[in-house]
Amino acid sequence: MGALGFMSYFLVSFSRGGAELLFAGVRNHQVTLPSQSQPWTMKQLLVWIRANLLKERPELFLQGDTVRPGILVLINDADWELMGELSYLLQDQDNVVFISTLHGG
Amino acid sequence: MCEIDENYGDILEKSTIPCVSQMCMKCKSNSAALIIRAGDAFCRGCFKEYFVHKFRAMLGKNRLIFPGEKVLLAVSGGPASSSMLAQVQQGLSQDTPKKLRFVPGIVYIDEGGATGQSMEERQMAIAQLKSIFQATGFPIHIVHLEQVFSLPGSVLEAASPTPTGTDGSYKGAVDQYIRKGSTGGAGPSEEPTQPRGHPVLDVQQHLAQLSTMEVPSSQHSQEMPSSQQSQALEMLFSSVRTLTAREDLLMTLRHHLIVHTARTQSYAKVMMGDSCSRLAVKLLGNIALGRGASLATDTGFSDPRHGDIMLVRPMRDYTSKEIAFYNRMFGVASVFIPSLDTKVSEKASIQHLTESFVTRLQTDFPSTVSTIYRTSEKLQTACGPQDRDAGLTARCLLCMCPLDTTSDKSSAFHATLVSEKLSQKLPSEAAPPKQGCLSSTGRQGKDCGALTDGCCSSDRTGRVPELGSLLCYSCRLTIKDTAAVDSLPPYILTEATRRMQRSQMREEIAEFLLEEDDG
Numbered sequence: 001m002g003a004l005g006f007m008s009y010f011l012v013s014f015s016r017g018g019a020e021l022l023f024a025g026v027r028n029h030q031v032t033l034p035s036q037s038q039p040w041t042m043k044q045l046l047v048w049i050r051a052n053l054l055k056e057r058p059e060l061f062l063q064g065d066t067v068r069p070g071i072l073v074l075i076n077d078a079d080w081e082l083m084g085e086l087s088y089l090l091q092d093q094d095n096v097v098f099i100s101t102l103h104g105g
Numbered sequence: 106m107c108e109i110d111e112n113y114g115d116i117l118e119k120s121t122i123p124c125v126s127q128m129c130m131k132c133k134s135n136s137a138a139l140i141i142r143a144g145d146a147f148c149r150g151c152f153k154e155y156f157v158h159k160f161r162a163m164l165g166k167n168r169l170i171f172p173g174e175k176v177l178l179a180v181s182g183g184p185a186s187s188s189m190l191a192q193v194q195q196g197l198s199q200d201t202p203k204k205l206r207f208v209p210g211i212v213y214i215d216e217g218g219a220t221g222q223s224m225e226e227r228q229m230a231i232a233q234l235k236s237i238f239q240a241t242g243f244p245i246h247i248v249h250l251e252q253v254f255s256l257p258g259s260v261l262e263a264a265s266p267t268p269t270g271t272d273g274s275y276k277g278a279v280d281q282y283i284r285k286g287s288t289g290g291a292g293p294s295e296e297p298t299q300p301r302g303h304p305v306l307d308v309q310q311h312l313a314q315l316s317t318m319e320v321p322s323s324q325h326s327q328e329m330p331s332s333q334q335s336q337a338l339e340m341l342f343s344s345v346r347t348l349t350a351r352e353d354l355l356m357t358l359r360h361h362l363i364v365h366t367a368r369t370q371s372y373a374k375v376m377m378g379d380s381c382s383r384l385a386v387k388l389l390g391n392i393a394l395g396r397g398a399s400l401a402t403d404t405g406f407s408d409p410r411h412g413d414i415m416l417v418r419p420m421r422d423y424t425s426k427e428i429a430f431y432n433r434m435f436g437v438a439s440v441f442i443p444s445l446d447t448k449v450s451e452k453a454s455i456q457h458l459t460e461s462f463v464t465r466l467q468t469d470f471p472s473t474v475s476t477i478y479r480t481s482e483k484l485q486t487a488c489g490p491q492d493r494d495a496g497l498t499a500r501c502l503l504c505m506c507p508l509d510t511t512s513d514k515s516s517a518f519h520a521t522l523v524s525e526k527l528s529q530k531l532p533s534e535a536a537p538p539k540q541g542c543l544s545s546t547g548r549q550g551k552d553c554g555a556l557t558d559g560c561c562s563s564d565r566t567g568r569v570p571e572l573g574s575l576l577c578y579s580c581r582l583t584i585k586d587t588a589a590v591d592s593l594p595p596y597i598l599t600e601a602t603r604r605m606q607r608s609q610m611r612e613e614i615a616e617f618l619l620e621e622d623d624g
Contacts, residue, residue: 015433017184017429021443021447069461074433077433079138081139099433102464
């Protein structure tokens with residue numbers, strides 16, 4: 001996994017819950033992260049998202065190191081709490097979904 | 106101990122982070138897909154069973170929905186109400202003896218006029234929702250918020266409730282329904298199969314249709330509201346000064362529209378999609394808003410305040426996380442519609458602040474929401490001693506809850522009134538018109554919405570009634586934040602005038618009335 005020149009493709013998407021408003025309404029993002037010696041962690045992915053995808057109001061999506069309370073994260077359709085949350089190591093072709101639970105009922 | 110900036114991180118133990126290979130705690134054979142509550146890991150199959158079972162159990166435990174009854178589902182397009190719709194659809198289509206037995210319809214309230222959306226956006230949202238609703242095959246009612254301007258005043262009357270059966274009659278009703286069904290006879294919508302008649306409901310429905318104001322035929326409201334109505338709505342909402350009051354007013358109008366739709370289309374019950382997380386936020390928020398007296402009705406399973414129409418909340422046991430996961434995993438479609446508090450700052454309104462407070466607390470202490478929920482289950486409404494004296498409990502004009510402001514002189518509420526009166530400057534000496542604003546003793550001119558001194562200004566041709574004495578405490582605060590009370594929908598104003606005239610008349614003939622003896 002630590003090979004140089006290794007590019008990872010991820011699919012980052014936002015379910016129809018309002019979070020996509022902060023990303024200019026685009027719900028699905030095919031993301032290619034620049035290669036690095038260590039595998040990408042979720043924490044680094046969040047930093048990358050903030051820098052590259054987030055269009056406005058970062059405080060509505062991120063809080064400190066992690067996502068804002070009320071935003072669920074699914075990695076390959078499983079709860080990220082089962083994967084180790086921020087310390088999960090991303091793998092090629094992973095599908096990360098952010099769902100905002102703060103709206104709707 | 107409980108300081109604002111205290112960091113509990115060192116003191117609390119970090120619970121062990123579960124690993125990927127954790128097994129489902131129920132079937133122990135499949136790998137877990139999500140964690141609910143404080144640490145229960147479920148696989149997909151078990152989670153689905155758990156979710157579906159909870160819905161049936163909630164309906165079955167409360168025994169309020171009788172077989173064959175018409176129930177209106179209030180769907181906002183958000184995840185919880187869409188999930189409720191999916192559960193109802195699934196429950197009705199099964200052939201097991203445990204299948205749900207009522208007759209549903211769907212109502213959607215288009216609030217785009219109040220939240221500042223353009224006509225195109227609203228039409229697009231409605232089209233998306235319609236495609237979801239039509240797949241269910243239930244009757245659809247799309248109501249625009251602008252239709253509040255053509256509601257009849259009877260919406261604000263709490264009709265006497267239809268007689269509810271006891272457990273015995275519920276079981277009898279179910280047995281009778283099953284027997285009827287097995288003989289291949291009556292379908293669910295026939296009148297004779299209903300275990301009890303709806304005489305009051307029928308009368309109410311007829312009364313609503315006979316009202317002199319135009320009743321919106323919501324089934325055919327395909328056309329968007331007129332620009333005149335949209336402007337009136339915009340004027341009403343822009344005259345409200347705080348976001349808190351705006352949200353409160355929007356919710357009140359929404360409820361009135363739903364109740365009116367239920368009455369005119371002869372639905373006996375309405376299902377709302379409030380989830381556990383939502384209700385926990387609502388509970389704390391309502392206390393902050395001054396609605397403490399009506400907590401039980403606002404957050405309980407059943408809400409009887411409208412009399413003949415009962416509101417039930419079958420989703421109140423589901424956290425928003427469970428709903429979001431279920432919708433994602435099993436393909437329940439929902440539509441995101443921006444509301445008043447989309448993308449506002451954290452402290453913009455009391456409701457919004459409470460939501461972020463509870464959500465944040467929940468991440469550190471995962472039992473927050475369930476504790477609040479369990480507390481809300483224990484709340485009951487107490488009848489005050491003064492309720493027995495009045496023939497009918499006086500109800501708030503807007504929220505239909507029993508008035509909590511008829512308290513004695515030593516209460517905290519009276520103290521706030523006194524201090525408010527003292528801190529206001531003296532009203533001018535201009536005499537208020539005789540047949541206009543009725544100022545009861547101690548009321549301030551502020552409540553009638555006119556910001557100038559004195560009661561309603563005499564150059565206005567229409568009479569703006571003083572609403573303060575007809576409202577509960579928190580509705581008073583909402584109206585106080587509304588600058589232009591005369592832009593309220595006419596049904597509220599006429600009903601207010603009627604009630605005040607009635608109470609004035611009652612005062613005049615009070616000495617001639619025979620008093621009821623307390624039995």
